[in-house]
Amino acid sequence: PASYRITFEPGNRTVTAAGGETLLEAARRLGLHVNASCGGDGTCGRCRVIIEQGAVNGGASEKISPADFQQGHRLACGAEITGDTVVRIPVESGLGKGGLTTGGRGEVAGRNRARMHVYDIEELREHGLFLPPVEKFFLELPRPGHADNMADAGRIINSLSSQYDEHRMVITLPVLKKIPAALRADDFRATVTVARPVHSGKNFVMDIQPGNWTRRNFALAFDLGTTSIYGILVDLESGKVLARDGAYNGQLSYGEDVISRIIYAEKPQGLERMQELAVNTINQVLDKLLAKAHPPEEAARGAVRREEISSITIAANTTMTHLLLGLDPSHIRRAPYVPASTFLPPVRAADLGLKLDQHAVALCYPAVSSYVGGDIVAGVMGSGMYRTDKLTLYLDIGTNAEIVIGSREWLVCAACSAGPAFEGGGITHGMRAAQGAIEDVAIDPQTLEPLLTTVGNRPPVGICGSGLLNLVAALFTCGVLDSRGRFQRELATDRLREGRSGWEYVLVRQQEAGVEHDIVLNEVDIQNFMRAKAAIFAGVKTLVEEVGLAIGDLEQVILAGAFGSYLDLDAAMTVGLLPEIAPEKFLYVGNGSLMGAWMSAMSNHIRRDVVAVVRKLTSFELSEVTAFQEQYTASQFLPHTDLELFPGVK
Ligand code: FES
Incomplete structure (x- = not known):
């Protein structure tokens, strides 16, 4: 087929594309993000672009009004290239800037930390738990002589066991090759890097350098999420977090949920592409971390260098872990939902394509099952839930809501598919919490006029998860919505x-918006929201009851994840997303999964505990529990059909 020049605005990025290719494919090849929640199926309507010059074939949809179609609006996934074209990606179809929360209210500190069992570095040291999976040792070896002509490698192994009580060493061939020169460069004084796998009982010498470099040992911890990827760089000497950063997962233009990623991975070269995108995003965050990280007490020796990083610990859901390691994920989405593996062996980070030195090890958090992944296990570890005596509910709300209940004695968990509503998906003007997203709404009960707060105080562009929750709660409280989620049409x-698309509430009029249309919430959006919140509430209630307890027995609730960190408790109880529980029982852990990755990066003892926790976690398949369906139906009201459950909501 003939090839054409496609230019994307803003940014004037150009790519050559074959006739018949879709605009979405062309944008992806350029690495340009166009929202594609449904992965290019033509159903979500989020990939809308505007043809400014030239023409395309197809791309019409009921999501595009005839007037907009006339103006050149098309779905990028359906629009086939037929000639040179200039295409605009409107703000609402792009990623937006900012909005990635690397901290937030959940940043575990002070009082919050004291109430949870979240470790800090001092505590790890105090309890003798500080034992990084990869550590550096300084060796001063006796010089060989006529009376002592032991081999260089033997000399190192002897010294590790006598000086540091480190036994069962294996020296790999690449390290053996470096040893003779490294030992002689600084008079038999050298630093060896040792990796300690949890299972094998053997320890591996991963690197050798002349001189003493023990104070220059750094680790990475990553939360590899379906939507965004966060990382921290830790100084293993002081235990301090030197830098934190994040980026949207590069796979996002291939669909918003794990299922669409798996479907893509099943295509020829799809798995390679998914792996490459995950790795690229981690590398991108890594670059940002390196640019920021200057260990203060080591200022004289300068910034952290890439080759000084000796491990990367990654917590991710089961699908993301498979995609990162290049494991076939296809059985994850088919009953009986079997992953390739739940425990993952340590691998050389460089073998995955991560821009780290040859000696750096990549460690992935183990999962429980296809839908209870390493990210949840990490959350249970990071929040300290596995150490508490209190009956705890751990809740991480995303496209999938992950629910864990229990304490140090026992743990049960379930994942329920809430759908993407809380990340802005399936909502007419929904969006992620990027710049211009409406994140908070109050409604004047007399005039029914809204008062908004947006991310970055920008002109409003759309509604993010917390904005949606607060809006529905406010509309319900003011009597604009009834308990079935329908507008009271007679209101003046x-x-x-x-x-x-039916009745709607106009939240922002076009003249005040940062986009060229009104921002509205319609009844279909509200139904989607109600389904999402109902799934979560029903999941929690079912799981609590499956273990013979009641909601009232819960002694604390830990909210994790970006959405959880900004969740307004009042609003969440008003709409029946969260059970009515005394507010002082709620704790915010922030990114629990990143916390867990950090802990594992600091302590092999904790890595061992992880294995025990995975074995302890009993996972429930909610779709197989009949009570769940009933709970789900009963929960699709504001706040619930059973008002006894919500005495506080009038
Ligand atoms: Fe185009 Fe969903 S409609 S990606």
Whole structure:
């Protein structure tokens, strides 16, 4: 087929594309992000672009009004290239800037930490738990002579056992090759890097350098999420976090949930592409971390260098872990949902394509099952839930809501598919929490006029998860919505009107918006929201009852994840997303999965505990529990059909 020049705006990025290729494919090849929640199926309507010059074939949809179609609006996934074209990606179809929360309210500190069992570095040291999976040892070896002509390698192994009580060493061939020169470069004084796998009982010498470099040992901990990837760089000497950063997962343009990623991975070269995108995003975050990280007490020796990083610990859901390691994920999405593996062997980071030195080890958190992944296990570890005596509910709300209940004695867990509503998916003007996202809403009970707060105080562009929650709660409290999620049509306000998709509330009028249309919430959006919140509430209630307890027995609730960190408890209880529990029982852990990765990066003892926790975690398949369906149906009301459960909501 003929090839054409496609230019994407803003940014004037150009790519050559074959006739018949879709605009979405062309954008992906350029590494440009266009929202594609459904992965290119033509169903989500999030990939809307505007043809500014030239023409395309197809791309019409009921999601695009005839007037917009006339103006050149098309779905990028359906629009086939037929000639040179200039295409605009409107703000709402792009990633937006900022909005990635690397801290947030959940940053575990002070009081919050004291109430949870979250470790800090001092505590790890105090309890004798500080034992990084990869450590550096300084050796001062006796010089060989006529009376002592032991081999260089033997000399190292002897010294490790006598000086440091480190036994069962294996020296790999690449390290053996470096030894003679390294030992003689600084008069038999050298630093060896030792990796300690949890299972094998053997320790591996991964590197040797002349001189003493023990104070220059750094580790990475990553939370590899379906939407975003966060990383921290830790100084293994002081235990300090030197830098933290994040980026949107490069796979995002291939669909928003794990299923669409698996489907893509099943295509020819799809798995390679998914792996490459995950690795690229980690590398991108790594570059940002390195640019930021200057260990203060080591200022004289300068910034952290890439080759000084000796391990990367990654917590991710089961699908992401498979995609990162290049394992076939296809059985994860088919009953009986079998992953290739739940325990993952340590691998050389460089073999995955991570831009780290040959000696750096990559360690992935083990999973429980296909839908209870290493990210949850890491959350249970990071929040200290596995050490508490209190009956605890751990809740991480994303596209999948992950629920863990238990204490140090026992743990049960379940994942329920909440759908992407809390990340802005399936909502007409929904978006992620990027710049311009409406994150908070109050409604004047008299005039029914809204008052908004947006991320970055930008002109509003769309509604993010927390904005949606607060909006629905406010509309319900003011009587604009009834308990079935329907608008009270008779109310005297011009904010309510009948739109293209039924009744809607106009949250922002076009003249005040940062986009070229009104921002509205319609009844279909509200139904989607109700399904999402119902799935979570029903999941929690079912799981609690499956173990013979009641919601009232819960002694604490730990909220994790980006959405959880910004969750307004009042609003969440008003709509029946969270059970009515005394507010002082709620704790925010922030990115629990990243916390867990950090802990494992600091302590092999904790890595051993992880294995025990994985074995302890009993996973429930909610779709197989009949009570769940009933709970789910009963929960699709504001707040619930059983008002006894929500005495506080009037
Ligand atoms: Fe195009 Fe979903 S409609 S990606």
